[in-house]
Amino acid sequence: MQEQTDPPGEPSPGLVSTAIQAITQHIRSEGLAPGDPLPSEAAMTRQLNVSRTVVREAFRSLSAMRLIDMSAGRRATVAKLDTGAMSMVIEHGITTQQISVQQVYDVRRTIEMRTVALAALRRTDQEAAAIARSARLMRENFTNPETVMEHDIAFHEAIAAASHNPVFSLIVTAFSGVTRRTWVIGWRTRSSDEDQLKMIKGHEDIADAILKGDPQLAAEHMAEHFDKSVKALIDAGIA
Amino acid sequence: MQEQTDPPGEPSPGLVSTAIQAITQHIRSEGLAPGDPLPSEAAMTRQLNVSRTVVREAFRSLSAMRLIDMSAGRRATVAKLDTGAMSMVIEHGITTQQISVQQVYDVRRTIEMRTVALAALRRTDQEAAAIARSARLMRENFTNPETVMEHDIAFHEAIAAASHNPVFSLIVTAFSGVTRRTWVIGWRTRSSDEDQLKMIKGHEDIADAILKGDPQLAAEHMAEHFDKSVKALIDAGIA
DNA sequence: CAATAACAACCTGTCATACAGGTTTTCGAG
DNA sequence: CTCGAAAACCTGTATGACAGGTTGTTATTG
Numbered sequence: 001m002q003e004q005t006d007p008p009g010e011p012s013p014g015l016v017s018t019a020i021q022a023i024t025q026h027i028r029s030e031g032l033a034p035g036d037p038l039p040s041e042a043a044m045t046r047q048l049n050v051s052r053t054v055v056r057e058a059f060r061s062l063s064a065m066r067l068i069d070m071s072a073g074r075r076a077t078v079a080k081l082d083t084g085a086m087s088m089v090i091e092h093g094i095t096t097q098q099i100s101v102q103q104v105y106d107v108r109r110t111i112e113m114r115t116v117a118l119a120a121l122r123r124t125d126q127e128a129a130a131i132a133r134s135a136r137l138m139r140e141n142f143t144n145p146e147t148v149m150e151h152d153i154a155f156h157e158a159i160a161a162a163s164h165n166p167v168f169s170l171i172v173t174a175f176s177g178v179t180r181r182t183w184v185i186g187w188r189t190r191s192s193d194e195d196q197l198k199m200i201k202g203h204e205d206i207a208d209a210i211l212k213g214d215p216q217l218a219a220e221h222m223a224e225h226f227d228k229s230v231k232a233l234i235d236a237g238i239a
Numbered sequence: 240m241q242e243q244t245d246p247p248g249e250p251s252p253g254l255v256s257t258a259i260q261a262i263t264q265h266i267r268s269e270g271l272a273p274g275d276p277l278p279s280e281a282a283m284t285r286q287l288n289v290s291r292t293v294v295r296e297a298f299r300s301l302s303a304m305r306l307i308d309m310s311a312g313r314r315a316t317v318a319k320l321d322t323g324a325m326s327m328v329i330e331h332g333i334t335t336q337q338i339s340v341q342q343v344y345d346v347r348r349t350i351e352m353r354t355v356a357l358a359a360l361r362r363t364d365q366e367a368a369a370i371a372r373s374a375r376l377m378r379e380n381f382t383n384p385e386t387v388m389e390h391d392i393a394f395h396e397a398i399a400a401a402s403h404n405p406v407f408s409l410i411v412t413a414f415s416g417v418t419r420r421t422w423v424i425g426w427r428t429r430s431s432d433e434d435q436l437k438m439i440k441g442h443e444d445i446a447d448a449i450l451k452g453d454p455q456l457a458a459e460h461m462a463e464h465f466d467k468s469v470k471a472l473i474d475a476g477i478a
Numbered sequence: 479c480a481a482t483a484a485c486a487a488c489c490t491g492t493c494a495t496a497c498a499g500g501t502t503t504t505c506g507a508g
Numbered sequence: 509c510t511c512g513a514a515a516a517c518c519t520g521t522a523t524g525a526c527a528g529g530t531t532g533t534t535a536t537t538g
Contacts, residue, residue: 015521016299024327028334040489051522053292056490057299060255064300065324067331072490073529081337085304085324088263089409092306095267098320099405107350107406114349166338167346170328171410254492279518290493295519311519312500 015050019058022048024067027078034080038068081166086174094178101182101238102230108175109226111168112156116206116222117215119162127162128211134158135203142193142200149183155203159210186232199228254289258297261287263306266317273319277307320405325413333417340421340477341469347414348465350407351395355445355461356454358401366401367450373397374442381432381439388422394442398449425471438467 023038032038039047044055059076062068066084068076093099119127134155141147153176160172190196202225209218262277271277278286283294298315301307305323307315332338358366373394380386392415399411429435441464448457 020303024331024334027331033335034337042489053521053523057296059490060296061300061303064259064303065327067327070490071529073488073531075489078335079331081328081332081335085328088304088306089320089324090406092263092266092318093320093405093409095263096272096317096320098273103404103406106404107410110350110353111346165342165345166332167329167342170332171346281518292492292494298519309519310500312502312517314501314518 015048015054016057016061019044019048019050019054020061023058023062032078034078036078037075038077040075081170083170083173083176086170087177090174091177094181101178101233104175104178105226105230105233108172109223109230111171112159112226113219113222115160115163115165115168115172116210116218118165118168119159120210120213120215120218122164123162123210123213127158128207131155131158131162131210132204132207135200135207138200138203139197142196145184145187148187148200149180152183152203153179155207159206162210182233182238185236185238186229189232189236199225202228254287254293255296255300258283258287258289258293259300262297262301271317273317275317276314277316279314320409322409322412325409326416329413330416333420340417340472343414343417344465344469344472347411348462348469350410351398351465352458352461354399354402354404354407354411355449355457357404357407358398359449359452359454359457361403362401362449362452366397367446370394370397370401370449371443371446374439374446377439377442378436381435384423384426387426387439388419391422391442392418394446398445401449421472421477424475424477425468428471428475438464441467 023044026032026038030036038059041052041055041059044058045052048055059068059070063070063076064085066079066082069079070076090099090104094101094104119131123131134151137151138148138155141151157169157173157176160169163169187196190199202221205221206218206225209215209221262283265271265277269275277298280291280294280298283297284291287294298307298309302309302315303324305318305321308318309315329338329343333340333343358370362370373390376390377387377394380390396408396412396415399408402408426435429438441460444460445457445464448454448460
């Protein structure tokens with residue numbers, strides 16, 4: 001019962017790919033927003049004249065990329081922007097040694113010099129407070145590296161959020177996974193407490209500049225921070 | 240060795256997620272490189288004590304993110320870094336109106352001002368030639384917008400490649416899909432041939448600066464190019 | 479009449495099985 | 509030793525079944 005004509009164009013990249021396209025196309029043409037429900041698997045099965053197996057693999061693929069949310073019993077829904085897929089791509093690049101940690105840091109530096117400047121210009125008072133709080137928590141927990149790291153990551157993500165451009169947030173957050181794997185190494189090379197506190201001071205300087213609304217100054221502090229971080233990684237011998 | 244007991248930790252995030260993790264973990268622990276083969280579905284089925292359905296959905300998910308390559312008859316292999324998943328995330332953000340075209344352009348501007356500077360510093364002669372060629376082809380085909388667009392996209396991707404940082408390439412390429420959807424609109428607002436040729440001239444200036452190895456100049460031309468592009472989009476009323 | 483509890487209908491998660499059609503391996507004929 | 513065909517594997521898709529979660533409906537009860 002093949003009805004779905006398979007014109008000339010497509011040599012047949014597989015039914016699943018076709019189903020994935022049909023679903024994304026559905027989202028587009030219906031103008032669905034995050035939270036809106038998608039057709040059930042059964043409905044899609046009928047519409048595409050393929051087995052539920054195919055439809056399910058398509059849904060599951062979109063779910064893996066976090067374009068849709070799935071949960072048992074409920075129909076799938078359109079998902080809010082999420083960094084899941086991007087993180088996995090970056091991690092894949094790292095673990096298969098197609099990209100290096102330094103290359104990621106170079107990209108981060110480029111992006112975060114911009115996010116920090118935008119944050120200084122556009123942050124709300126609440127956002128400025130959140131950024132400052134992350135910096136403060138880094139200092140207060142500085143004997144516990146794991147905790148410092150989490151606040152460090154939250155610090156950078158908060159700055160990205162304050163840039164009010166979700167694409168920046170998306171990218172910065174995608175890199176957080178890599179950061180979690182290398183952060184401690186950089187921390188250890190900052191052998192003395194003094195070095196470590198100096199690094200935390202750097203974060204406070206950034207937070208202050210954002211609070212003051214000085215994009216130039218904020219960018220300078222951020223650049224300095226990254227230069228030191230990269231140096232720490234190089235000293236530690238990270239390729 | 241198996242007996243994946245399922246005792247305490249995970250309440251049950253779904254067997255598929257577990258399988259996905261097992262596969263990525265396999266890639267990591269075995270130190271697999273692009274092109275290396277993964278275990279067959281049957282092998283995974285035995286190792287994880289789950290049905291082939293689950294294993295297949297896991298493989299298919301990774302394939303959708305382009306972390307692995309699948310094809311009929313052959314075992315799946317580790318994939319080279321690819322922009323597929325990232326593109327879909329960005330497109331999803333656009334079509335569900337969670338991000339705007341302007342926001343994407345701001346990110347592109349930020350990134351490409353860096354890639355162009357790096358390209359000026361690190362490009363090989365071959366890469367410089369490829370960049371210049373794309374610019375030339377834009378001029379030669381300037382009566383055919385579609386063709387100009389494709390060379391424009393190739394131009395920017397070639398610059399990213401010449402930065403010798405694949406993470407930049409990844410991101411720039413991920414945005415190409417969005418560019419394809421909005422490029423023509425910007426082109427049309429450049430009503431006169433003169434305007435259009437001026438825009439092409441901008442690309443040639445960038446190519447020249449890269450050839451000369453002048454990162455400062457290259458970045459300036461790139462900034463100017465983006466400012467004009469964004470202005471064109473705004474004039475066209477793109478939100 | 480309103481609150482609620484039981485139920486029916488629907489939906490997703492997982493499993494088992496089957497078969498078509500690629501790909502790789504093996505092995506025998508020449 | 510070479511070459512080609514069968515055998516053994518592997519993925520792609522389909523079908524049917526059942527458990528368990530979710531939701532809307534209905535019947536019971538206060």
